[in-house]
Amino acid sequence: MFESFTDVNHSFFGLLNQGPLTLTLFLHAVIVLPMFWIYFQEKKRLESEN
Amino acid sequence: MSRKKVSVWSDNRFWQRSAIWVTGFASLLLIWLTFDTMGQISMGNQKDIDNHITKRVPSATVINYEVEYNMNQNRGHEVPVIGGDDGKGNSLFKVKEKFFGRDDYTQKEANALLHLGKLASQAKNCMDCHTLLGNGAYYAPDLTKAWLDPAWGKNGPMQAMTGKNTKEEAMAEFLQHPGKYPTHARMMPNLGITPKEAIGLVAFLKHMSTIDTNGFPRGFGKIKEGVVYAKSK
Amino acid sequence: MQSQSNFKYESQKLGSWYFTVAMILFGAQLVLGLVAAIQFIYPSFLYDILDFSIARMIHINALVVWMLYAMIGSVYYLLPDETGIETVGIGIGKLLFWVLTLAVTVVILVFVFIQVGPATQATIWLITEGREYIEAPRWADIGIVVVVVGFLINTFLTAMKGRRTGIMTVILSDMIALAGLYLAGMYFTDNISMDQYWWWWVIHLWVEATWEVMVGALAAYALIKIVGAKREIVEMWLWIEVAMLFGSGILGLGHHYFWIGTPEYWWEIGALFSSLEPLPLIGMFIHVLYDWGKEKGIKEGSGEDTTSNNTPALIWLISNGFGNFLGAGVWGFFHTLPQVNIYTHGTQFTAAHGHLAFFGAYATILIAMFYMAVQGKYGIKKLRATFASKMAIFLISFGVLGMGVALTIAGYEQVLIARAQLGATWNAFFVAQNQMWMSQAMDWRLIMGIVTTVGFVYLVKDLLTISKNPENVN
Numbered sequence: 196m197f198e199s200f201t202d203v204n205h206s207f208f209g210l211l212n213q214g215p216l217t218l219t220l221f222l223h224a225v226i227v228l229p230m231f232w233i234y235f236q237e238k239k240r241l242e243s244e245n
Numbered sequence: 246m247s248r249k250k251v252s253v254w255s256d257n258r259f260w261q262r263s264a265i266w267v268t269g270f271a272s273l274l275l276i277w278l279t280f281d282t283m284g285q286i287s288m289g290n291q292k293d294i295d296n297h298i299t300k301r302v303p304s305a306t307v308i309n310y311e312v313e314y315n316m317n318q319n320r321g322h323e324v325p326v327i328g329g330d331d332g333k334g335n336s337l338f339k340v341k342e343k344f345f346g347r348d349d350y351t352q353k354e355a356n357a358l359l360h361l362g363k364l365a366s367q368a369k370n371c372m373d374c375h376t377l378l379g380n381g382a383y384y385a386p387d388l389t390k391a392w393l394d395p396a397w398g399k400n401g402p403m404q405a406m407t408g409k410n411t412k413e414e415a416m417a418e419f420l421q422h423p424g425k426y427p428t429h430a431r432m433m434p435n436l437g438i439t440p441k442e443a444i445g446l447v448a449f450l451k452h453m454s455t456i457d458t459n460g461f462p463r464g465f466g467k468i469k470e471g472v473v474y475a476k477s478k
Numbered sequence: 479m480q481s482q483s484n485f486k487y488e489s490q491k492l493g494s495w496y497f498t499v500a501m502i503l504f505g506a507q508l509v510l511g512l513v514a515a516i517q518f519i520y521p522s523f524l525y526d527i528l529d530f531s532i533a534r535m536i537h538i539n540a541l542v543v544w545m546l547y548a549m550i551g552s553v554y555y556l557l558p559d560e561t562g563i564e565t566v567g568i569g570i571g572k573l574l575f576w577v578l579t580l581a582v583t584v585v586i587l588v589f590v591f592i593q594v595g596p597a598t599q600a601t602i603w604l605i606t607e608g609r610e611y612i613e614a615p616r617w618a619d620i621g622i623v624v625v626v627v628g629f630l631i632n633t634f635l636t637a638m639k640g641r642r643t644g645i646m647t648v649i650l651s652d653m654i655a656l657a658g659l660y661l662a663g664m665y666f667t668d669n670i671s672m673d674q675y676w677w678w679w680v681i682h683l684w685v686e687a688t689w690e691v692m693v694g695a696l697a698a699y700a701l702i703k704i705v706g707a708k709r710e711i712v713e714m715w716l717w718i719e720v721a722m723l724f725g726s727g728i729l730g731l732g733h734h735y736f737w738i739g740t741p742e743y744w745w746e747i748g749a750l751f752s753s754l755e756p757l758p759l760i761g762m763f764i765h766v767l768y769d770w771g772k773e774k775g776i777k778e779g780s781g782e783d784t785t786s787n788n789t790p791a792l793i794w795l796i797s798n799g800f801g802n803f804l805g806a807g808v809w810g811f812f813h814t815l816p817q818v819n820i821y822t823h824g825t826q827f828t829a830a831h832g833h834l835a836f837f838g839a840y841a842t843i844l845i846a847m848f849y850m851a852v853q854g855k856y857g858i859k860k861l862r863a864t865f866a867s868k869m870a871i872f873l874i875s876f877g878v879l880g881m882g883v884a885l886t887i888a889g890y891e892q893v894l895i896a897r898a899q900l901g902a903t904w905n906a907f908f909v910a911q912n913q914m915w916m917s918q919a920m921d922w923r924l925i926m927g928i929v930t931t932v933g934f935v936y937l938v939k940d941l942l943t944i945s946k947n948p949e950n951v952n
Contacts, residue, residue, distance in 0.1 A: 201319055203301050204285045208743040219750040226270055230263050237259040241251035260717035268724040275728055285741050286671045301739050302671050363668045365597035367608030373531035378738040379824035381610055384530045386907035387824050394903045429908045431521035434529040442597045456671055461737035462902035463820055471900030
């Protein structure tokens with residue numbers, strides 16, 4: 196299932212690289228996705244404000 | 246409570262919190278990545294060579310070994326091959342090569358030479374004309390794999406020019422008296438490099454050529470015309 | 479520094495001192511740049527007297543230092559406006575200015591007259607560290623840190639005491655990061671890969687992260703001051719910019735870790751994060767144009783005078799928006815993907831990007847700040863552009879763009895001949911240097927450098943005399 200390793204050393208980040216852009220898309224996702232949570236929290240706050 | 250129409254997208258606090266989150270988390274990721282990379286690019290030692298462990302930045306004692314730059318089948322690009330090739334572009338760590346007449350530099354001696362060379366590379370400002378690992382100025386050739394340039398090798402024009410019989414002696418001679426050996430109208434200045442500093446610098450260059458640069462520069466020294474064709478202006 | 483200044487606060491005066499030194503260093507940068515450009519065409523010019531390495535080192539160091547001066551000056555300048563109070567430790571601020579200026583002078587004199595040293599730690603401590611952009615010797619590094627810490631404490635205490643604005647919050651946190659990152663460039667190691675790893679922390683995280691955020695904050699301040707933009711809106715933009723600049727810029731650092739011995743996973747990280755770096759720059763450009771147009775429309779609707787209150791600053795601000803996007807964004811993206819960068823890395827391509835980006839992203843907005851300081855100093859309500867203002871912006875922008883295009887062509891030629899065709903060796907390098915495309919590009923680079931320098935002369939003249947222009951006399 197996992198792609199075989201080509202780099203000199205094994206590493207966690209190298210492991211996330213399972214095809215074109217998988218590593219970088221994963222990192223982008225973990226940075227951007229929590230913003231949804233911030234969004235809904237702020238929405239709730241604005242709605243409860245007078 | 247009835248639902249009001251609110252606009253989160255035009256809300257300062259939302260963007261402020263997002264900015265703090267993104268900056269903070271990206272910084273944390275960078276720190277994590279840095280720890281991982283530090284481990285991978287720390288300099289090896291003679292034990293690694295003895296145990297045939299390939300390091301991205303190998304021990305300073307690689308100056309005792311023959312170095313090549315060959316295609317690695319697994320990696321899909323060229324890598325430095327130390328002490329002989331197993332046929333697939335992996336280092337054998339066997340074939341030695343004399344460096345200023347010796348191939349038995351101890352760890353301590355090799356470290357000292359590399360230290361001197363690295364210091365000299367900074368004290369003489371190499372990087373403000375040349376590029377090292379591709380970084381620096383663009384007035385003079387890249388030195389990343391300079392050690393592997395066939396022009397310095399046997400029958401190479403640069404070695405012949407200095408009248409020396411080995412690559413390292415030719416390079417050291419050139420470094421000490423660059424004004425005597427012009428390779429182009431654009432000459433290297435005389436920087437007062439001493440014989441000792443020159444040996445250190447050549448050790449530094451040889452060591453740099455063994456750093457695994459992920460295949461940069463592509464095809465270094467593989468094209469015949471790139472070695473002998475150039476004429477000075 | 480004259481007595482008839484209209485500055486309400488000493489902090490603004492101190493800011494203008496920083497601007498004055500910045501302009502002098504800007505001039506030094508251009509002169510040494512011309513020397514280096516001449517050496518590309520006539521290599522014997524000043525050979526063994528002031529070699530290319532020295533000319534180039536001062537060229538890029540003067541650049542970095544004048545921009546830092548102008549940034550520190552800008553913070554001192556806008557501090558009273560933002561906080562509503564005088565900078566608390568203004569006396570210490572002035573003392574630190576003289577200490578820093580003295581140190582910079584000594585460093586430059588050592589660079590010019592001593593140049594290089596023997597391969598000892600003493601050279602690293604006293605003469606040069608020999609690491610591109612941060613060659614300043616270690617003693618000066620420590621001095622810079624002390625001065626910057628003093629500056630930070632000063633701004634912090636002032637901001638705590640006075641009004642807290644979003645712009646100030648961004649500037650303060652950004653300056654801490656900026657100063658802290660400098661520490662990453664202050665150590666020696668035999669391992670060149672490790673060396674360059676940390677060196678990029680300073681260079682990249684300055685120019686592609688913290689400096690860009692500084693530009694965002696200065697642009698926000700300038701928009702409020704020049705076109706009367708609404709603070710809430712400007713600050714919202716600023717937070718969006720911070721999120722996008724740091725979001726892409728911090729891990730965009732990866733594009734410097736493709737070939738220096740670092741693991742292969744940086745290919746991916748560097749590629750996508752840095753590809754997104756142009757996005758906030760487009761945003762900043764749109765933001766400047768949008769706010770300008772909106773405020774103009776509001777004034778038009780209410781029958782007011784629609785001109786901005788500082789035309790030269792506004793023109794420079796708009797060229798900042800566009801130049802930042804073009805020079806840093808487009809030219810950066812050109813060669814940021816690893817499959818392109820394997821060939822462009824270490825060629826004139828980088829120099830083309832460097833010229834366009836430093837000018838477009840930083841020089842422009844800092845010059846806008848100079849004009850705002852001139853306006854403040856002479857208490858001019860509406861500062862109008864003179865002939866010299868227009869000549870300055872036209873010649874400098876045209877000159878730098880010309881240099882950028884020439885260097886791009888040179889870079890293409892190097893990529894094709896030295897890299898793709900001939901295998902990157904010593905001789906391959908010089909074969910490429912001898913080609914017509916390269917030599918003509920170098921001629922044009924020099925010509926455009928002279929054009930830029932003439933523009934600079936107009937700029938100096940304008941900054942010194944614009945207040946005497948009849949249109950600007952209140």
